[in-house]
Amino acid sequence: MVIHYKCPNCGADMAFDAETGKLSCYSCGREDDVETFPDEFRSAHFSENEAKEYHCKNCGAVLITDADTMATTCSFCGAGVVLADKLSGNMAPSKVIPFTISKEEAIKAFRKWCRNGKLTPKGFMTADRIKNITGMYVPFWLYDLNSRVQVNALCTKVRTYVRGDYVYTETRYYDVYRDINLDYLKVPVDASEKMNDELMDKLEPYNYQELKDFKTPYLAGYIAEKYNYDEEELLPRAKTKIENYINSYINSTITGYSSVRYKDKRIDTRNTHAYYTLLPVWMLYYDYNKSEHIFAMNGQTGKVVGKPPISFGKVVAWFGGVAGATFIVLKIIALMLGGGL
Template identity: 70%
Template sequence: MVIHYKCPNCGDDMGFDSDSGMLTCQSCGREDHIEEFAEDLNTAVLTDDEAKEYHCENCGAMLITEAETAATTCSFCGAGVVLQERLSGALAPAKVIPFTISKEEAMQAFKKWCRNGRLTPKGFMTADRIKGITGMYVPFWLYDLNTKAKVEAIATKVRTYTSGDYEYTETKYFDVYRDIDLSYLKVPVDASEKMDDKIMDKLEPYPYDQLKDFKTPYLAGYIAEKYNFDDKELYPRVEAKIQKFIDTYISSTITGYSSVSYNHKHINTKKVRSNYVLLPVWMVYYDYDKAEHTFAMNGQTGKVVGKPPISVSRVAAWFGGIAGTSFVTLKLISIAMGGGLW
């Protein structure tokens, strides 16, 4: 089933407006509160994982979508459509964080980000080669986790002192035990096969206080994908993601010692719950120096991530400036300490 939102007043297309947070008609200005829409996405029939054809209810054109596509735009009339069966049953998201940054705002924010690149080529900084910008809801799993850790370690305190003509070193040993209970809420892991995991991780954090109950009108006018990996398949990744935080926390509980040697660490992490959510991302495609560069922007905070091209001459000048500053600093220190001119 294709869901296409038409304005009851004038019959034109309606789409989600990031400024007002409502379903809006650009022709007559009608606005509808999305929270008032009644939907049942749990009883619809699921589709298979194949490309499929749909008819646009606006112009009658044939839409051919990939298996992961859950919302898209008609290539012929530009109408935003939602493919309901790909958001139904087990594929129905629990929550969504809507876009608050419009396409125009995203464009301006990206240009500003380009201009702030100290080591990027001047041609890149002009930001005049943007090939395209696409608003996309990316599938994520949010995990609530509980970790219990039992730690055994040997710690030392070393004291050095002088008595008479001799210098002594005193080392005291301590048995250290820790029984730790940690809880993590809403740890995100992207569930899209197409998205670069490292880029998606760097887009964090998202304002989770802005999570809304999922309604399909939030997707109108944007692209959305269903997940490729379920919460069980991604669980090893979320465990690995929090491991460094667990290690840091354990270390923070054992302080004031000269050294710490761990004899035993037993860490047991369990999933309390997981929720399938859609998070807003602006994908920016930029042509520069005969290559396409891809960047991602958090659709709520405006944070931009990606690898811009680097100017060799600017890097050289930057390091040269650092070297020059270091030279002057060392020379002043030498003079202050009675040293001669270099």
Template identity: 35%
Template sequence: MAQLLDFKCPSCGGAINFDSQAQKMKCPYCDTEFEMDAVLQHEEAIQSESAKDDFTWNVQADNNWQEDELNNFAAYVCQSCGGQIVGDFTTAATSCPYCDNPVVIAGNISGDMRPDYIIPFKLTKEQAKQGLREHMKGKRLLPKQFKDENHIDKIRGMYVPFWLFDTKADANFRYKATKTSTWSDSNYVYTKTSYYSILRSGNIAFSSVPVDASSQMPDDLMESIEPYNVAELTNFHAGFLAGYLADRYDVPADECIERANHRVRQSTENQFRSTVTGYSTVATENSNIQLSDGKANYVLYPVWVLNTSWQGEQFTFAMNGQTGRFIGDLPLDRKAYWKWFGLVALIAAALAYAAAWLFLR
């Protein structure tokens, strides 16, 4: 049996959540707000009271964990109601299906699994719903029924594991560039092409390049809601997870680094290339990028995930839980597409013909 953390209200004993608006722990039953540190210390005090039991729990938890891992899911017993909670082996936070109390699976946020930093949720479920409404605005080719029905099967506030890579790049570039000038006398037009060799060396640093560390979250969906404001990274505290879902990483850092490298390379090339100006053509002849001082941090980023199905197709939307950036592909209304196509084509053709009539006769 794995260890579960749930935060009990010191005032009334109810299960307390992290409140994204107050940025504090808040009891949904008695509306009492608590400072994160206070809860932490309170929790520690309780833990130390039953220190003996906890230590054995931990050992057992790890053993059990290994067994459960083989089956790709894990079973826990809710500490509030005793119901059995079945979760993915990567689940770090969820809620009890019987009593709906938030639970945090301690084994998945401790030791190696303990995130270095977290960006707590700043936006609420209501804001996520609002985000979807905004997202569907101004999209003329969205099927009307899809907009009207507006049924969302599931809204989940999820902490998604990310690796953040810091690195320094030393780069040398050699470009071949040309400049052309033309002039003419009475008989000929002259074109002079001058060839240059352009050398650029320098360095550039990247910090907190994120790569999705969860195999369950689609990478493109996660990259689409970037960027997160890393200035708001705070030290990890399990309390932040209360009331949300969380996964621990299941893609190790060295597997993610490739994607980070790719993006760093692209940006480095762009940055150096942008310093070569005033030429009519520029081609890269040779490039050499060396990364150093690489560092990876394990963090949790807040994401609102909305699921809906329409005409047998699944649609997933994601909202950045910090900045509110909302993305997700929407279905296309084919009838509306051709209606608009015909209308626009007709108007444009009429205008083109009118313009020809006026100016080309």
């Protein structure tokens, strides 16, 4: 089943507007609150896990999508369509963070980001070769995790003192025990096999206070994909993401000692709740020097991540400048001390 959102005033296609947060008609300017649209789509039957043919209700063109696509645009008339049968049952997202940055704002922010590159080639910094920009809702699991931590450590306090002609070193030993209960809320892990995990991790953080109950109109005009990995498959990765925070917290509770040696550390992390969530991402494709460079932008905060090309000449000049400045500083110090280099 294909869903189009038609303007009640003029019959033109409507799409979600990141600037206003409403379903908008770009023809007559009508705006509607997303929350006023019904949820009957949730009762639709989920299609088989294979590529499927749909027909655009706007122009009749054939839409061919892969098994993961939940929302797309018609290549012929540009209408935003939502594939409702991909959003039913356990495939229906629980939450969504809508886009707050429009396509025009995303391009402007990306060009500004390019100009700030200190070691990027001058030609890249002009940011005038954007090949394509796509607004995409990426599937994530947000985990609420609880960690029960029990730690045994052997700690020492060392004191050195002088008595008469002798220097004494006193070492005291302490058996330290900690029983810690930690809660982590909404730990994000992207669930799409097509997206680069490192790139998606770097887009964090999102403002989860802006999470909304999922409604299909949020997808109108954007591309959206369903998850490839369920919450159980990605739970180990969520646990890995909080390991450093757990260890840092443990270390913060054992202070004031000369040395700490952990004899036993037991960490039991459990999933208390997982939310299937769609998060907004602008994917930017940039042509430079006969190569395509891919960047991602947080569709809520505007944060840009990716690896821009590096100018070898700028790198050489930068290291040369650092080396020259270091030499000058050492020369001044030597002269002040009465020496020379």
